[in-house]
Amino acid sequence: MTPNIDTIAAIATPSGQGGIGIVRVSGAAVPAIAWQLLGRLPKPRYAERHDFRAGDGTLIDAGLTLYFPAPASFTGEHVLELHGHGGPVVMDLLLERVLALGARPARPGEFSERAFLNGKLDLAQAEAIADLIDSGTAQAARAAACSLQGIFSDHIHTLLQQLIELRSWIEATMDFPDDEIDLFSDERLGEQIAALGEAIERVLAGAHQGQLLHDGITLVIAGRPNAGKSSLLNALAGFDAAIVTDIPGTTRDVLREHIQIDGMPLHIIDTAGLHDSTDPVEQAGMQRARRAMENADRVLLVIDDQAGYTAADAAILEELPAGMSHTRIRSKIDLTGRPPGISGADASEEVALSAHTGAGLDDLRRHLKQCVGFQEQAEGGFSARRRHLDALQRARAHIVEGSRLLREQRAAELLAEELREAQQDLGEITGAFTSEDLLDRIFSSFCIGK
Numbered sequence: 001m002t003p004n005i006d007t008i009a010a011i012a013t014p015s016g017q018g019g020i021g022i023v024r025v026s027g028a029a030v031p032a033i034a035w036q037l038l039g040r041l042p043k044p045r046y047a048e049r050h051d052f053r054a055g056d057g058t059l060i061d062a063g064l065t066l067y068f069p070a071p072a073s074f075t076g077e078h079v080l081e082l083h084g085h086g087g088p089v090v091m092d093l094l095l096e097r098v099l100a101l102g103a104r105p106a107r108p109g110e111f112s113e114r115a116f117l118n119g120k121l122d123l124a125q126a127e128a129i130a131d132l133i134d135s136g137t138a139q140a141a142r143a144a145a146c147s148l149q150g151i152f153s154d155h156i157h158t159l160l161q162q163l164i165e166l167r168s169w170i171e172a173t174m175d176f177p178d179d180e181i182d183l184f185s186d187e188r189l190g191e192q193i194a195a196l197g198e199a200i201e202r203v204l205a206g207a208h209q210g211q212l213l214h215d216g217i218t219l220v221i222a223g224r225p226n227a228g229k230s231s232l233l234n235a236l237a238g239f240d241a242a243i244v245t246d247i248p249g250t251t252r253d254v255l256r257e258h259i260q261i262d263g264m265p266l267h268i269i270d271t272a273g274l275h276d277s278t279d280p281v282e283q284a285g286m287q288r289a290r291r292a293m294e295n296a297d298r299v300l301l302v303i304d305d306q307a308g309y310t311a312a313d314a315a316i317l318e319e320l321p322a323g324m325s326h327t328r329i330r331s332k333i334d335l336t337g338r339p340p341g342i343s344g345a346d347a348s349e350e351v352a353l354s355a356h357t358g359a360g361l362d363d364l365r366r367h368l369k370q371c372v373g374f375q376e377q378a379e380g381g382f383s384a385r386r387r388h389l390d391a392l393q394r395a396r397a398h399i400v401e402g403s404r405l406l407r408e409q410r411a412a413e414l415l416a417e418e419l420r421e422a423q424q425d426l427g428e429i430t431g432a433f434t435s436e437d438l439l440d441r442i443f444s445s446f447c448i449g450k
Helices: 032-037 088-100 110-117 123-134 138-148 149-177 187-215 227-235 280-294 313-321 361-372 386-408 412-430 436-443
Strands: 008-011 017-027 048-053 059-068 081-088 217-223 255-261 264-270 298-303 328-331 342-343 350-352
Touching: 008 088, 008 110, 008 280, 008 436, 017 032, 017 088, 017 110, 017 138, 017 313, 032 048, 032 059, 032 081, 032 088, 048 088, 059 088, 081 088, 110 123, 123 149, 123 350, 123 436, 138 187, 149 187, 149 412, 187 264, 187 386, 217 227, 217 280, 217 313, 217 361, 227 255, 227 298, 227 328, 227 361, 255 361, 255 412, 264 361, 298 361, 328 361, 342 361, 350 361, 386 412
Parallel strands: 217 264, 217 298, 298 328, 328 350
Antiparallel strands: 008 017, 017 081, 048 059, 059 081, 255 264, 342 350
16 A cells, blocks of 8 residues: 555545534644644644634634654554534534645545554454444444444454464475375364364354444335234334324335344335235335335234234235245234234244233334344454355355365365465455455444544
C-alpha cells in the first residue's frame, strides 16, 4: 500500500443537533492546521480549551481540543479533534475552516482504513468498529467489542501459526529428500492435519454465532388472508405493529419490524394474504409478498387451525424457492383447543400457538433459535461477518482436500498447495492477504468520520 499524503477531515458525530459535535482531522498537515486555527500546537493527549476562528478572525465557536501525535493515535497519523457545540451550522463552519487550511473531506470509513493500513488494527478489528456502532442488541455489542479487542483475530492467528508450521515441515521434506524423512509413514502428519481441521471447525462454529448476532435472520410471515399473520407479527413484536381486523385482506403491503430473541436479531416481514384475486392493489401486494419470500432466510406459513391445512396452503409452499426453509404455524388454537407446542420433524415441523393468549410463542422462539443453531453468547464470543464464514469454509475445504490427497495419492506437493490456499483464505480475514477492491467494499460501508 502507498502511504497516505492527504490530510483528511470530517464531522465525527451524527448529523443533527446535539450538545457536542466533533470534527476529526488526520494526516501530516495536522500540526500546521493546528497552528493556523489555534495559534499553537496543543499539548499531546490533554483536553484544552480554545477559540475556533474563521479566516477573517470572527469567532466560530469555543470548545476543547485533543491532539494525538503520530504514531500514538487511532490512525497512526497526527490526529486533531475539535470538540464544539453540536449544531449543524457550527459544525459545517468549523469543517469548512479546516478544509480551507489544507485538509480534504474524508471518505466513508477512511479513518478506520488508515488505521488498518498503518498497522493499528487488522481488518477483522476494523470491521468490528462498524459492527459495534451498528449493534442492534446488547449481546451483539458485547461480541463486537470482543472482536475489536482482538479475540477473533487471535483465533485466526493461532490457526495460521498451525498452518505455517505444518507447511514448513512438509515443504522441508520436499526440499531435502535425502534426509530420509518418510513423510507418509509419520503418523504425526495425519494427526496434525486432523487437529487443524478440528480447530477450524471450532472457530467456524464461533464465527457462525457471531454472524447471527451481526446479521440476524429474516423471517417472512406468509399465508392465506385472515390466517393470523398480522396477529403473529404483533405478538412477536410486543406491540400493535400491524392493523388486525376480521376482514380478510387487511394487510396489502409488506410490514417490517426488527426485534430480538435472547440477543439474536430478527427481521420480521408480514405480508399480504395469498389468494386468487382480480383486485390490482391486492395483486401488487401479493407480488411483493412473493418477492419477500424469495429473499427470506425462513418462511413462517401461518395456517388457521380452524380451517386446517388446505390445498391453498400446500400451493403456497410449492411456490417457495427450492431449498427454502419453512415452518408451519398452527394459529388460533385458543379457538380449537389444540395444545400449544412443537410437533413433527424437519420439513413437516409445526408450531401450534395462539397470538391472542400467547400460548406457544415461547415454543416458536425456541424453535427459531434451534433452526439456525443460535446459542446465547458464551465468554469469549466474538462478532463475525458473512465473508469471514466464507473464508473459514474455504479454508476447511482445502484442509479436507489436502487430507484426501495425502491418504489416496500420497502427493506431498499437492498437500502443500492445499495448505497454502487455506493459509491465504484465513489471511483474508485479518487482511494479511487482501485486495484494494475488498478494502473499498468494506470501508465504504462505514459512516463518514469513522
